[in-house]
Amino acid sequence: MALLEARGITKIFGKLTALNGAELTVAENEFHGLIGPNGSGKSTLMKCVAGAEVPTTGTVTFGGRDITQAPPAERARAGMSLKFQITSVLPTLTLYDNVLLALQAQTSLPSLLFSRTRGVLHDRVMAMLEQFRLVDQAADPASALSHGQQQWLEIAMALAPEPRLLLLDEPTGGMSLEERRVTGELLQPIKKRCSLVIVEHDLDFIRDICDRLTVLDQGSVLDCGSVPHIQSSPKVQEVYLRRA
Structure with missing residues (x-):
C-alpha cells in the first residue's frame, strides 16, 4: 500500500483551473519529485496534499486514511510535515x-x-x-x-x-551551487525513516536525489516514472522545449 495517494485532484480558483485531475502516489521511503514549467500546478498540488488548500474534487489518502478534508494540524499529527519555500x-x-x-x-x-x-x-x-x-x-x-x-x-x-512524509517546496531557492550540493547530501540519510515529496526547479538537483518524478503541465500529469524514464520521455522534452 502506498503511503500517499492523491487521486483526481482538481482545484478551481474562480475562473482559473489550477489543477485538473492531477495524480500523485508516493511509496514508503521514496523520494518523489514534482517538476514542471512555471504555473503547471506543482505548489497547488503540494498545498492540497498538506491541507493548505482543499481540492475542489478528488481525494487525498495518507497511510490508508482519507484526509481530503482534514486540517493541516490533523495531518501533522498523522505524520506529515511541510516546509514551504519561504x-x-x-x-x-x-x-x-x-x-x-x-x-x-x-x-x-x-x-x-x-x-x-x-x-x-x-x-x-x-x-x-x-x-x-x-x-x-x-x-x-x-x-x-x-x-x-x-x-x-x-x-x-x-x-x-x-514525520512519515516530508513535503519540501523549492528548498534550494536562492542557494549557491555548493549549498545545493550539500542540501542533497543532508537529505539522503532521511530516506531510511521518511518519504519525501519535493517541488524543485533545479532539475539536476532533483534528478540526483529522487527515485521517481511526476511531471505536471497546465494542471495535469504529463508523465510519471523513474528518472531515466522521465529524461527520455518525448512528452516531457516537448513541453520543456516549448517553454524554454
Whole structure:
C-alpha cells in the first residue's frame, strides 16, 4: 500500500483551473519529485496534499486514511510535515530553541507549563543540529545564518517530530551551487525513516536525489516514472522545449 495517494485532484480558483485531475502516489521511503514549467500546478498540488488548500474534487489518502478534508494540524499529527519555500524560522531565537519549539509542538500543555520538556528533548535537538551541520552554532540566533543555513535549519525543524512524509517546496531557492550540493547530501540519510515529496526547479538537483518524478503541465500529469524514464520521455522534452 502506498503511503500517499492523491487521486483526481482538481482545484478551481474562480475562473482559473489550477489543477485538473492531477495524480500523485508516493511509496514508503521514496523520494518523489514534482517538476514542471512555471504555473503547471506543482505548489497547488503540494498545498492540497498538506491541507493548505482543499481540492475542489478528488481525494487525498495518507497511510490508508482519507484526509481530503482534514486540517493541516490533523495531518501533522498523522505524520506529515511541510516546509514551504519561504523560511519561517524565528530569527531572534537560537538555533537550539527553534528546533526545541518544533519538538515541543507535539508536547502536552501541562508539560510545557512546568518546563519538563527541555531536558528530555535535549539529545534530540542536538542530534538534528548535528545532522544538518549546525551544531557548532546551536547557541547563535537564527538571524546569524546564511540563507542556505536557514533553509537547513527549517528542514531540521520539519524533521524533528519524525514525520512519515516530508513535503519540501523549492528548498534550494536562492542557494549557491555548493549549498545545493550539500542540501542533497543532508537529505539522503532521511530516506531510511521518511518519504519525501519535493517541488524543485533545479532539475539536476532533483534528478540526483529522487527515485521517481511526476511531471505536471497546465494542471495535469504529463508523465510519471523513474528518472531515466522521465529524461527520455518525448512528452516531457516537448513541453520543456516549448517553454524554454
